[in-house]
Amino acid sequence: MTKTFKAIQAIQIQDDLDIDLRDIGEESLSEGNVTVDISYSTINYKDGLALLGNQGRVMRTIPMIPGIDFSGKVVRSEHNDFNIGDEVILTGWGLGESHTGGLSQKARVNGDWLVKLPKELSLKDAMSIGTAGFTAMLCVMELESNGVKPSNDQILVTGAGGGVGSIAVSILSHLGFEVVASTRRSEIHDYLQELGASSIIDSETFDSVSRPLMPELWGGVIDTVGGNVLGALIPSVKYWGCIASCGNAGGINFSSNVLPFILRGIKLQGVESVYASIENRKIAWDRLAKSLSKSKLNEVTNIVGISEVFNIAEQILEGKVKGRTVVDVNNF
Ligand SMILES: NC(=O)c1ccc[n+]([C@@H]2O[C@H](COP(=O)([O-])OP(=O)(O)OC[C@H]3O[C@@H](n4cnc5c(N)ncnc54)[C@H](OP(=O)(O)O)[C@@H]3O)[C@@H](O)[C@H]2O)c1
Structure with missing residues (x-):
């Protein structure tokens, strides 16, 4: 008899999608040349959508195991770069979308997608960081390659209380940037200051932007919210400044104007993590391992068992999750 393991699995039952914690076998995993015993996965905004939101937009084949990232130990390998016992990280590459994902005790993946765990990090630390x-x-790397430096005045991080935002605040402050965190939640101001924000503004500030060019404030921006917030911050970006746009938690459409682009030479740089090159992955994980202290990682992290993922998905879609939620897939 094949050995079973636990996974959150979505299956089709007539017209309905049924997503639940199930006992499944390896035949339910997508093909790959490396098998991993997963230790931790996480709940990102996209996982919230997969578990409870518009599931079809995230999970493109059914049956599917959601979960867009994991860390764990290699237990079988037909890939030259990986041996049994290696500790590895995987984010993106269609995991939880077109390839069975991380909310499972096991995964079978393409070894070309894996990054070896940096020696400074534990498997739990790696998922405190995770996709976010x-x-x-x-x-941060896009801002740097577009000329944004710690001397370029303040950097704005929107949606600062979320996963991407919290880690962005921590990294930027470690690198010596003066970070302004934008949030809708007054109750997390102390938390954001502990992560390194030098000041905090209410996201509602952006509702009152009315002119095509506003006073110059931001040398760079990491925008996780998109929508009206992105449209409204554009007129306040400084000469030659850059916005790294990575998220749409507040909406996908935005309205703004061209004057900041043609009169101040500002740049709007999209950031995509799912199919990032393996070279950029290695650089990014190496830098993450050196930029984030254990105390900052502990500060941003909440750990839950795998059966709690639906509850967390509901909270993340409502914008109520603070920082990162790590899922211990071996705790039910
Ligand atoms: N491009 C990529 O490859 C990539 C990778 C990862 C994530 N993302 C995207 O990045 C975004 C953030 O991801 P995450 O995992 O950090 O999500 P998250 O933990 O839910 O954080 C999103 C934050 O955005 C703010 N927010 C949510 N709804 C809002 C609204 N209607 N108006 C204003 N602010 C709102 C909230 O921050 P406050 O409570 O502080 O206001 C919330 O905590 C998501 O859109 C996600 O899909 C993209």
């Missing part, structure tokens, strides 16, 4: 932290670092 990896994306935050890609945003």
